Amino acid sequence: MRRIKFLIRTCCFISCIICCSKEETTAPTAPDKSSLPALHTEGRWFVTDAGDRIILRGVNIPSMEWTASGDNMLKSVDHMIEVWGCNLLRIPLSQDRWFGYGAEQSDDGAAYQRLTEAIVQAGDENGAYIWLDLHWSNGDRWGQYIGQHIMPDEKSIIFWQDVAARYKNHPAVLFGLYNEPYGISWQLWRDGGDCTEYYNRDGEDVNLTYRAVGHQELYDAIRATGAQNIVIAG
Incomplete structure (x- = not known):
């Protein structure tokens, strides 16, 4: 089994910031032509197939973790590329909203997925890589x-x-496996295991227990699809 290659330096700074989906939808495919070269890693560098090193400078654009409609996402994408000169945009996502389980959703996640696709397309057409980050989960x-x-x-x-x-x-x-895991051992981080946390929901503290999935298992699930995109594990 291949082990995750840690990307300790992601060259991104932060701004101020199948079986269980409700219905199958048509998946986008990699474009025949892209304004961006595909990347791989060589040591601590992002490198194109032509051998050129690429330095990524970007921002986090929040809101899609807590609302399915996002907060002026496409305007923010345009501004960060055109005004700030970013070539990397980190987009926090919610696994529930991806499949339409948010309280505000009634379309099995279709609009959420279309918005994500529009962001990817806008980045691709304007020279910015899109870091899709799993930010919110559900125990x-x-x-x-x-x-x-x-x-x-x-x-x-x-x-x-x-x-x-x-x-x-x-x-x-690019794929970001999970946002800010904390308070755990390195073994649990990598391999998963039983996990208990205190979670506040609607003002009530809940003792939440679940099987945590290790980052190695997430990485392997991605690679099993045939995807060779850069994976960021932190």
Whole structure:
């Protein structure tokens, strides 16, 4: 089994910031032509197939983790590329909203997925790579406990299987396995295991227990789709 190559330096700074999906939808495929060269890693460098080193400078554009419609996402994408000169945009996503389990959704995630596709297309057409980041999970319970958790869960595998199949080998797309896992051992981070955390929902503290999925398992799920996109593990 191949082990995750840690990308300690991602060259991104932060601005101020299948089986379980409700219905199958047509997946986008990698474009025949892209304004961006595909990247791979050589040591600490991002490198094109032509051997050129690329330095990525970018920002985090939040809101799609907490709302399916996002908050002026496409305007923000345009501004960050045209005004700030970014060539990398980190887009936080919610595994529940991807499949339409947000309380505000009634379309099985179709509009959310279309917005994600529009962001990827805008980045590709204007010279910016898109880092799709799994930011919010659910403690292995669809539609419940939607938010930031200590670790990803079984539903996170389903999320990455779908996202990776849609965007596999897209030159503009990078995959970020999970946002800010914390308070765990390195072994649990890599291999997963039983996980208990205290989660506040609607003002009530809940003792939440679930099987945390290790980052190696998420990485393997992505690679099993045939996707060779850069994977960021942190």
